[in-house]
Amino acid sequence: MxxxxxxxxxxxxxxxxxxxxxxxxxxxxxxxxxxxxxxxxxxxxxxxxxxxxxxxxxxxxxxxxxxxxxxxxxxxxxxxxxMVRSFQISAVFSQLPALENVKLALQRRRGESYDFWGSQRRLEAYHERAMSLLEEVGLDDWADTLSAELPYGRKRALELATTLALDPExxxxxxxxxxxxxxxxxxxxxxxxxxxxxxxxxxxxxxxxxxxxxxxxxxxxxxxxxxxxxxxxxxxxxxxxxxxxxxxxxxx
Structure with a gap:
């Protein structure tokens, strides 16, 4: 079989x-x-x-x-x-730092809406997991860099991190x-x-x-x-x- x-x-x-x-x-x-x-x-x-x-x-x-x-x-x-396609959720927000992008993806994983107002406390809850995902893709030193300013290869790594945030099988x-x-x-x-x-x-x-x-x-x-x-x-x-x-x- x-x-x-x-x-x-x-x-x-x-x-x-x-x-x-x-x-x-x-x-x-x-x-x-x-x-x-x-x-x-x-x-x-x-x-x-x-x-x-x-x-x-x-x-x-x-x-x-x-x-x-x-x-x-x-x-x-x-x-x-x-089943998650890489760019499905990784239309990365270019004017946000790498870390915030991953936090937003984690927030989406929980089914919460993108709430830029008053959601700081909730987003902080994702800080630790987001940092570990950045570490997993070798971006821990780039956490505070705006996505738009990341070199091309690092941008793709950030896309992987935001995809991984959805915990795909x-x-x-x-x-x-x-x-x-x-x-x-x-x-x-x-x-x-x-x-x-x-x-x-x-x-x-x-x-x-x-x-x-x-x-x-x-x-x-x-x-x-x-x-x-x-x-x-x-x-x-x-x-x-x-x-x-x-x-x-x-x-x-």
Missing amino acids: MAEAIIETRRLTKSFRGFKAVNDISIRVEPGTIHALIGANGAGKTTCFNLLTKFLEPSAGSILYKGRDITRLKPDQVARLG LMLLDEPLAGMGTEDVGRTAELIRRVAADRTVLMVEHNLGVVAELCDRITVLARGEVLVEGDYATVSRDPRVIESYIGGAHHD
């Missing part, structure tokens, strides 16, 4: 005016793994990700979360089930390493590995190289379909991946 997948798609399809951006995709993400959805530009990974996180309605097929059909649920409903990360220099990529990959220790991570990524050591399982998409799935050794050896993905990478 296979263990129940934390998230699974069955024959998932999305058409835009007759064009199938995602065509008949079936994917299983096992609990406790880091799973990457990769592909060149136009492969369908962003559409697939938007379907999984309920920002798009599928044309056909179904999505199951821990065995429950969530195909027709809304983004906030799946977030409450424990499944974290969905949309190209978390995009636009980063080598040092930031290394630091963020290590960070993802650490936060994945007791949860499941599904990430969309463009670069096969950066997921090589990070991910337990990789699904390669091409032209809206699953090309191959497996660990890095398996997918990187597949001639179709070399041709369609690695061969085409320099065109993107």
